[in-house]
Amino acid sequence: IRGCVKAIHISPKWRQMFVDACEYESVRVKIPPLNCETRWNSTFLMLQLAIELKAVIIRLNDKDRTFPDMPSEEEWEKVRSLCSILKLFYECTLKMSSNFYPTINSTLFSILDIRTHLFKMKSHLDIFVREISLPMIEKFNKYWKNNSLLHMIIYYVEEKVQEIRASFESIYLNNYYSLSAVERYSTSIESNTLYGVRRYLDEPVASRNTDVLEWWKNNDQFLSLTKMVRDFLAIPATSVASEQMFSCAGRIVDDYRTSLDPETVTALMCQRNWLEMAARFGWD
Numbered sequence: 001i002r003g004c005v006k007a008i009h010i011s012p013k014w015r016q017m018f019v020d021a022c023e024y025e026s027v028r029v030k031i032p033p034l035n036c037e038t039r040w041n042s043t044f045l046m047l048q049l050a051i052e053l054k055a056v057i058i059r060l061n062d063k064d065r066t067f068p069d070m071p072s073e074e075e076w077e078k079v080r081s082l083c084s085i086l087k088l089f090y091e092c093t094l095k096m097s098s099n100f101y102p103t104i105n106s107t108l109f110s111i112l113d114i115r116t117h118l119f120k121m122k123s124h125l126d127i128f129v130r131e132i133s134l135p136m137i138e139k140f141n142k143y144w145k146n147n148s149l150l151h152m153i154i155y156y157v158e159e160k161v162q163e164i165r166a167s168f169e170s171i172y173l174n175n176y177y178s179l180s181a182v183e184r185y186s187t188s189i190e191s192n193t194l195y196g197v198r199r200y201l202d203e204p205v206a207s208r209n210t211d212v213l214e215w216w217k218n219n220d221q222f223l224s225l226t227k228m229v230r231d232f233l234a235i236p237a238t239s240v241a242s243e244q245m246f247s248c249a250g251r252i253v254d255d256y257r258t259s260l261d262p263e264t265v266t267a268l269m270c271q272r273n274w275l276e277m278a279a280r281f282g283w284d
Contacts (some may be wrong), residue, residue, distance in 0.1 A: 001050045001079065003068035004057055005032045014060065014067065021059040027052075041093060044086040047079050081129050088117045115140065200225055 008018045008031055015031070022029045032049040035042040050057065054076060061070040071079065092110040118140055121133035200222050206215065216229050260268075 001047060001071055002035060004060075004070065005034055005046055005050065007068050008032075008060075009034050014064070017060055017063060018056065021056045021063070022053070024059065025055045027056060040086070041090055044083065044090050048083050048087075051076070051080055051083060078128055081126050085121060085129065085132065088113060111144070115144065 007014050009015070018031065019029050030049060030053070032046050032053065033042065035046040037043075057070060061067050092114060095110055096107070118133055118137050121129050122137060124130050124133070206212075213233060216226060216233065220226070
């Protein structure tokens with residue numbers, strides 16, 4: 001498919017034939033983007049559009065035998081299966097990609113969607129999909145086991161889901177109140193705080209579209225809870241930009257920069273971020 005798309009991009013003759021074939025098939029003219037080999041999402045976009053234009057590509061191949069070899073029907077089916085696998089990952093990546101990267105409260109729905117998606121793949125009728133799912137599930141479980149508890153807390157703070165109420169109360173009372181700073185409070189203050197927690201749990205469930213950070217900012221009736229919320233909701237969704245994490249390209253610290261000590265690298269990265277923010281908002 002990449003060979004077909006590349007031919008359309010580099011040859012004016014085939015590009016015009018592509019336009020003519022689109023008109024003949026009564027489809028909108030959309031030349032598939034040529035993928036970047038180090039970015040899987042660009043490959044997904046190329047394959048997805050190629051599937052939509054399958055009839056056009058077949059017609060090009062029929063009209064000109066010098067056109068690059070077209071995928072077989074079996075290969076088309078594999079591409080279709082691959083796109084169905086990648087679509088959810090692409091959508092989740094978009095949610096995590098912006099100039100102002102989201103905090104952790106926005107990630108749990110994506111994680112749960114991915115988990116459900118992977119286990120559906122495991123029982124898929126297509127053996128190609130099942131084989132792909134196994135290493136993906138193994139990798140997912142590796143990270144899920146380390147982070148599921150934290151995400152459950154965030155999920156509860158955001159949506160107040162009743163199914164994890166007991167877990168939330170246990171974590172909150174046993175861990176959060178075991179901090180030395182909290183231990184200095186009197187028993188009566190702890191009782192008042194616990195009352196505040198239960199009052200919060202009895203609040204109506206917020207809409208999924210609610211801006212959680214704004215909600216907590218404007219609600220000062222749960223002062224003790226707000227302290228905990230600041231700790232959790234301020235956590236970035238990712239430690240690196242998603243476009244860097246899902247790219248096969250080089251890292252910030254490459255082989256030529258490994259002589260820099262960690263403090264210098266951190267300072268340079270922070271300075272770059274501050275300068276970009278200053279330019280974006282017109283700060284002096």
